[in-house]
Amino acid sequence: MSKSGSPLPSLDQVDRVARASLPFRTTGCDASWSAEDGLAGLWVWHNEQSDAAKPLNLHPDGAEGWSGYFVGSPDRREPSATGGVWAHFHVTAQGAVATSCASGTEQVFYAESAQHVVVGTRAQLVALAAFGEQLVLDTAGLAAIVNAGFSTTDRTIFDGVRVLRPGWRIVATQGAGVVLEPAVSADFDGSAGQALIASVSGLPATASTIRLGLTGGRDSRLLAGLLVKAGVPVRAYTAGDEADPDVVIARRVAEVLGIEHSVTGPRGSNARGDNLEVDPRARVREAVALGEGMLGAYDRVGRIDESFKPALIPFSGSGGEILRGYYANALHGAELPDVARRVLRRRALAQEKLLTADAKQQYLADLQDWMDAVVRAPGLALSDFYLRQRTARWSGAARGSSSMGSLAWRPFFDHHVVQAVQAVPLAERTSERFFASLIDELVPELADVPFVGKRWAFEELPPSDPGERARWVQRAPLKGAHGEGPSFNWRTDLAEVRAELGSIVESAPDAFWAVVDHQAVDRYLQRVPTADRTQTVPLWNLATVAHAVASSVELGEEKFSPAPTAIHVRRSSGEAPTAPRITLSAYSRAAAKRVYLRLASARAAFSRRR
Numbered sequence: 359m360s361k362s363g364s365p366l367p368s369l370d371q372v373d374r375v376a377r378a379s380l381p382f383r384t385t386g387c388d389a390s391w392s393a394e395d396g397l398a399g400l401w402v403w404h405n406e407q408s409d410a411a412k413p414l415n416l417h418p419d420g421a422e423g424w425s426g427y428f429v430g431s432p433d434r435r436e437p438s439a440t441g442g443v444w445a446h447f448h449v450t451a452q453g454a455v456a457t458s459c460a461s462g463t464e465q466v467f468y469a470e471s472a473q474h475v476v477v478g479t480r481a482q483l484v485a486l487a488a489f490g491e492q493l494v495l496d497t498a499g500l501a502a503i504v505n506a507g508f509s510t511t512d513r514t515i516f517d518g519v520r521v522l523r524p525g526w527r528i529v530a531t532q533g534a535g536v537v538l539e540p541a542v543s544a545d546f547d548g549s550a551g552q553a554l555i556a557s558v559s560g561l562p563a564t565a566s567t568i569r570l571g572l573t574g575g576r577d578s579r580l581l582a583g584l585l586v587k588a589g590v591p592v593r594a595y596t597a598g599d600e601a602d603p604d605v606v607i608a609r610r611v612a613e614v615l616g617i618e619h620s621v622t623g624p625r626g627s628n629a630r631g632d633n634l635e636v637d638p639r640a641r642v643r644e645a646v647a648l649g650e651g652m653l654g655a656y657d658r659v660g661r662i663d664e665s666f667k668p669a670l671i672p673f674s675g676s677g678g679e680i681l682r683g684y685y686a687n688a689l690h691g692a693e694l695p696d697v698a699r700r701v702l703r704r705r706a707l708a709q710e711k712l713l714t715a716d717a718k719q720q721y722l723a724d725l726q727d728w729m730d731a732v733v734r735a736p737g738l739a740l741s742d743f744y745l746r747q748r749t750a751r752w753s754g755a756a757r758g759s760s761s762m763g764s765l766a767w768r769p770f771f772d773h774h775v776v777q778a779v780q781a782v783p784l785a786e787r788t789s790e791r792f793f794a795s796l797i798d799e800l801v802p803e804l805a806d807v808p809f810v811g812k813r814w815a816f817e818e819l820p821p822s823d824p825g826e827r828a829r830w831v832q833r834a835p836l837k838g839a840h841g842e843g844p845s846f847n848w849r850t851d852l853a854e855v856r857a858e859l860g861s862i863v864e865s866a867p868d869a870f871w872a873v874v875d876h877q878a879v880d881r882y883l884q885r886v887p888t889a890d891r892t893q894t895v896p897l898w899n900l901a902t903v904a905h906a907v908a909s910s911v912e913l914g915e916e917k918f919s920p921a922p923t924a925i926h927v928r929r930s931s932g933e934a935p936t937a938p939r940i941t942l943s944a945y946s947r948a949a950a951k952r953v954y955l956r957l958a959s960a961r962a963a964f965s966r967r968r
Contacts, residue, residue, distance in 0.1 A: 366392075369399075372401055378486075379913060393451035394451065397532055398454060428442040441560075442459065443757070453529065453531040458541070458750075471488045475536055481519050489518060494517040498717070498723070501720065503515065504873065505710060509521070511724050523750075526540055527539060553778040554584055568671060570593070572619065592615075595621070596609070603836040634927050637923055643917070648759035660763050680780075685741065686740040853887060859901040860897065874900070
């Protein structure tokens with residue numbers, strides 16, 4: 359959209375940068391619309407060539423486009439009345455409106471130059487279209503990825519490019535700037551259970567058996583039960599060793615639901631016994647090309663230029679944290695600003711010691727609004743931070759990446775599900791009573807199947823009634839040698855993988871060392887060989903940022919034909935699978951923490967009275 363009356367870039371110009379930056383090969387713009395005066399336009403590229411329906415509708419007054427999927431038929435004037443996981447764009451000669459759904463996981467990026475307003479679903483393409491073909495990276499945006507593996511504010515790693523908040527819209531008017539505002543939409547008037555059932559009712563007719571990643575936790579089992587209840591054929595799989603707690607419990611869930619279940623090798627590797635083929639460099643490259651450098655490479659979410667498979671609709675439990683109140687559950691119901699601030703720092707500033715002084719100053723300034731928010735309203739702010747940052751930014755980047763190869767259907771991110779859940783009191787969600795009520799409502803046969811790792815938050819202490827206590831004992835959680843984690847994790851447990859990641863970091867260009875302190879990173883790398891899993895994960899974030907800076911965020915054709923980088927390794931003899939164990943003592947530690955929080959809350963209240 360033009361601001362100053364200057365014409366938009368030509369289709370050839372925009373198409374050239376689209377071909378360079380998009381993570382799939384394209385022969386040109388798939389669909390486009392331009393106003394007669396050339397001051398407004400809408401361009402669409404996609405790799406769903408087997409699908410005759412293109413994401414662009416023409417109208418007498420303009421055009422509309424979208425990404426993601428709708429559950430129902432959207433009204434272009436008020437798309438927020440429609441369920442699904444989507445981003446919607448409506449352009450006329452007078453102006454443009456882009457709307458984000460309530461989860462924000464179909465991300466909408468925008469940039470404003472002196473001449474134009476550019477809005478789109480790929481941050482890098484927005485930057486190139488708005489500011490020209492020389493990318494400028496944002497120091498504070500890169501610092502967020504180093505610390506958290508995802509963006510912790512509305513900033514991106516591209517200078518001048520921001521993201522639209524979940525459930526908001528951006529309005530650009532010809533000859534003027536932009537207005538950011540909440541999307542106009544009536545709240546969903548049904549229950550969360552009804553919204554979840556509706557969220558799977560629109561599964562495409564081309565889908566065959568749904569492939570569901572099933573673990574021993576809460577989220578994926580609820581989805582499995584939801585799909586069974588809706589009559590959708592399900593085939594579940596779990597990655598890991600036969601003795602891993604996730605595998606043991608997932609198999610039991612599948613048996614109760616009567617669905618097929620299989621066990622695969624360690625996620626992200628080709629395994630033959632103890633012999634593995636892993637490719638950490640390819641994983642980092644994919645995270646940068648697909649996630650635009652704003653998604654840590656620890657989790658793989660797709661492959662570059664993967665052909666789109668319309669019949670493949672992978673499901674997972676991603677996003678179920680909304681049912682538990684997100685990061686607010688760390689407060690255990692006590693609205694303590696000091697605790698909330700520590701929770702936020704642990705999530706957003708975990709690696710602040712690795713930053714240069716200048717990068718740290720810029721990043722802390724960018725985070726200040728969140729730091730102030732958790733003091734004013736601890737629980738609400740932590741919940742909001744999770745939705746806007748962890749869900750919309752991390753899950754949004756992951757979903758956007760995986761959807762290059764297939765339609766990633768995510769009921770927990772559904773517009774109406776998020777609306778319905780947000781209407782539930784936060785305390786009911788953080789206690790997990792709300793989640794338990796959904797299990798009772800939708801899949802009561804799973805009510806007594808134990809979880810991996812920990813119990814419901816509200817039942818950490820055993821009940822006094824003997825009958826209820828027996829059921830409580832039956833629900834004792836399973837833990838393995840690494841607690842809730844698998845017995846073997848190649849991403850953290852192999853010295854060869856850590857060495858490969860360290861090599862990416864050490865060979866980074868000077869621009870990378872303007873964000874992270876060379877000496878601090880050297881000290882960190884020296885500790886990595888003896889670090890535990892939690893201390894090793896940040897190495898993936900460092901490698902992601904290093905590669906993003908070194909590769910100009912994967913511009914050009916070279917990303918489609920990389921040199922082979924896989925390595926062959928053997929599992930450590932010390933990582934043999936061990937049988938899971940049942941623990942009945944976890945509640946005592948949680949109870950002690952709860953007592954501490956209550957004492958701290960009482961102390962704060964006493965101080966206020968004085």
